[in-house]
Amino acid sequence: MSGHDVIVVGSGAAGLIAALALAEKVKVLVLAKGALNSGSTAWAQGGIAAVLDAGDTFEDHIRDTMVAGAGLNRLETVEFVIERAPHAIELLMRMGVPFNTEGPDNQKALHLTREGGHSHRRIVHVADATGHAVQSALEKAAEDHPNITLLPGRACIDLITGRHELRYSGSGRVWGVYALDQATGRVEAHTARATVLATGGAGRCYLFSTAPRGATGDGIAMAWRAGARVSNMEMMQFHPTCLYNLDVKNFLITEAVRGEGGRLKIPSGYPGAGRRFMTRFDSRAELAPRDIVARAIDHEIKRLGLDYVHLDISHQPPEFVREHFPTIYEKLLGLGIDMTKQPIPVVPAQHYTCGGILIDLHGRTDLPGLYAAGECTESGLHGANRLASNSLLECLVFGEAAAADILANWGSFEPPPQVRPWDESRVTDSDEEVIIKQNWTEIRRFMWNYVGIVRTTKRLERAQNRIKLLTEEVEEYYGQFRVSTDLIELRNLLQSAELIVRSALMRKESRGLHYTLDYPDMLREAKDTILVP
Numbered sequence: 001m002s003g004h005d006v007i008v009v010g011s012g013a014a015g016l017i018a019a020l021a022l023a024e025k026v027k028v029l030v031l032a033k034g035a036l037n038s039g040s041t042a043w044a045q046g047g048i049a050a051v052l053d054a055g056d057t058f059e060d061h062i063r064d065t066m067v068a069g070a071g072l073n074r075l076e077t078v079e080f081v082i083e084r085a086p087h088a089i090e091l092l093m094r095m096g097v098p099f100n101t102e103g104p105d106n107q108k109a110l111h112l113t114r115e116g117g118h119s120h121r122r123i124v125h126v127a128d129a130t131g132h133a134v135q136s137a138l139e140k141a142a143e144d145h146p147n148i149t150l151l152p153g154r155a156c157i158d159l160i161t162g163r164h165e166l167r168y169s170g171s172g173r174v175w176g177v178y179a180l181d182q183a184t185g186r187v188e189a190h191t192a193r194a195t196v197l198a199t200g201g202a203g204r205c206y207l208f209s210t211a212p213r214g215a216t217g218d219g220i221a222m223a224w225r226a227g228a229r230v231s232n233m234e235m236m237q238f239h240p241t242c243l244y245n246l247d248v249k250n251f252l253i254t255e256a257v258r259g260e261g262g263r264l265k266i267p268s269g270y271p272g273a274g275r276r277f278m279t280r281f282d283s284r285a286e287l288a289p290r291d292i293v294a295r296a297i298d299h300e301i302k303r304l305g306l307d308y309v310h311l312d313i314s315h316q317p318p319e320f321v322r323e324h325f326p327t328i329y330e331k332l333l334g335l336g337i338d339m340t341k342q343p344i345p346v347v348p349a350q351h352y353t354c355g356g357i358l359i360d361l362h363g364r365t366d367l368p369g370l371y372a373a374g375e376c377t378e379s380g381l382h383g384a385n386r387l388a389s390n391s392l393l394e395c396l397v398f399g400e401a402a403a404a405d406i407l408a409n410w411g412s413f414e415p416p417p418q419v420r421p422w423d424e425s426r427v428t429d430s431d432e433e434v435i436i437k438q439n440w441t442e443i444r445r446f447m448w449n450y451v452g453i454v455r456t457t458k459r460l461e462r463a464q465n466r467i468k469l470l471t472e473e474v475e476e477y478y479g480q481f482r483v484s485t486d487l488i489e490l491r492n493l494l495q496s497a498e499l500i501v502r503s504a505l506m507r508k509e510s511r512g513l514h515y516t517l518d519y520p521d522m523l524r525e526a527k528d529t530i531l532v533p
C-alpha cells in the first residue's frame, strides 16, 4: 500500500507534466511499465505545434486542426488546447528543453518548422529528436522533486474500485491500481485519493507500428473494464512508409524521402514490377497527402498479395542521398540495404491512436477519482485525424488541466479505504507461454489485414469473430495462471482490438482515418462513436 495522495500511471509527457503540477501541493506516485522513458514521448521526432510567429494566429491553428479532423473535433477542446500552447512551450523551456533557435545572439527566436496540414511555420523542435529532449527534461525535474516518487518496472493490471474495498461498496469510485512488480513478479495494491491514467496509445494492436513495444492500450482497457466510456477508437492514424523488416518493425522512413524524389514502385516478381503506381491514384503522385499515399500502398498490397512495396531513391546521386538522409542511410546499410543503389521495402504502419478514454476539459473521466491525459484519451482535439505535432501539445495541456482540477477540488477527495489484496490463491505458474506469443501474433496480423487502412464490413466481422474466440481463450488463461507483463499486455491488446473493431463497425461512413469500401461517403453530420461499458 502506498501513502501517496495521487497516483499517476505513465511517465511520458502527459504523466510527468501532471505529476510535476500536482507535486506543488500533494505527494505523487508515478508508476511506469518498464523504464521511465519507454513510452512514445521519447520517440517523437518532429516537434510541438504552437502559435508563436507574428504572422500566425490561433484561428489559423484551430482551423488547420479542424480541417485535419474532418469536423469530428470538439471546437471547445481545440480552442482550449491551442490557446494554451504558447504557455506549454514556455513551461518546457523553463525546465531546460533546448528548442532550436535562430537569429543573432541578442535577438534569438525559436526556430519554427512547418509540417503537412499546417498553414504556417509553427512547430518548435529540438533538431529531429524533440521527444527525447522533452522526456529527459521532464524526468530530471520529476527526479529532483521531493514530492514525487518514481516507480518504474510496474505493469498496472487493473484499477482498484469500490468492488475491491475490504467493506465492499461496489461503487465505481477509483482508488488506485493493482500493479505487477516486474522484477519480483509480486502484485501490489497502490491506493490514493485520485488516479491519473497517462498510459499512451494502443498502436501495438497492429503488426506494423511506429509506437514502442509497450503501446498495448493498457490504460484504455483498464478504464473500460472499470466502467468508463471510450470514444472514436476506429480513428487509427497510419504513416505511409515504415521499413518492412520482420526484426525491425518500427523504423520510419521519413516523408522527406518522397519529397526529395523517392518513387513508390511494385517489387520484382509481381505484375508491373519496377513500375510507379502513385500516378494512378493522385495527380500529385508520391507527394499526395499521407492518408492518400497510405491507402494507395495498402490497395496495391491487397490487390497483388504483396508483403511490401518499394520506395526507390537510387536514381538520385549517391552523395545527395547520403547527405540528405544520413541516419536512414546508415541504419539501412546495417540491415544490408544500400539505398543509393537499391529500393527500400516499405509498408504503411500504425502511428497514432486518436480515440481513447473519453475526458472533459478538466481531464475527468466518467469515474469519480479517475482522470486521464495524453494519447490514451479522446479529448475532442484530434477528431477523425490528428494534425501533425498536436499530440505532445495535448499531453502537456491535459496533464496540467487534470492536475489543476484535482488540486482545485482537493477537499472533496477522501482518503482511500482499505482494499483487498490481489488474490493469487487459485492460480499457478503458466506451463504454456506459447499461447501468449501465438495469440499476440494472431491479433496483430488480423488487425493489420482486416482492420487496417481500407476496411470493409466483411473484414471487420471476420476480425470480430476471431476476437470472440481469442477472448474466451485469454480469459480462461488469465483465470488460471499467475500474471506476467506479457499476459497483462495480451489481455489489453485484445480488449483494445475489440473496441477498435466494434467502433469501426458502428461508423456507417468514411471520415478522416476511417475508410470503408461499404460506406465510401461522408455523412453530413459528424458524430463521435461512443462506447458505453
Ligand SMILES: Cc1cc2nc3c(=O)[nH]c(=O)nc-3n(C[C@H](O)[C@H](O)[C@H](O)COP(=O)(O)OP(=O)(O)OC[C@H]3O[C@@H](n4cnc5c(N)ncnc54)[C@H](O)[C@@H]3O)c2cc1C
Pocket: 009, 010, 011, 012, 013, 014, 015, 031, 032, 033, 034, 035, 036, 037, 038, 039, 040, 041, 042, 043, 044, 045, 046, 047, 048, 049, 130, 131, 154, 155, 156, 157, 198, 199, 200, 201, 210, 211, 212, 214, 218, 219, 252, 351, 352, 373, 374, 375, 376, 388, 389, 390, 391, 392, 393, 395
Ligand atoms: C515515432 C513517433 C514519432 C512521433 N512524433 C511526434 C511529433 O513529432 N510530435 C508530436 O506531437 N507527437 C509525436 N508522436 C506522438 C507522441 O509522441 C505521443 O502521442 C505522446 O508522446 C504520447 O505521450 P503520453 O504521455 O500520452 O504517453 P507515452 O509517452 O507513450 O507514455 C506512456 C507511459 O505509460 C506507461 N504505461 C503504459 N502502460 C502501463 C501499465 N500497464 N502500467 C504502468 N505504466 C504503463 C509507459 O511505461 C509510459 O511511461 C510520435 C509518436 C511516435 C511513435
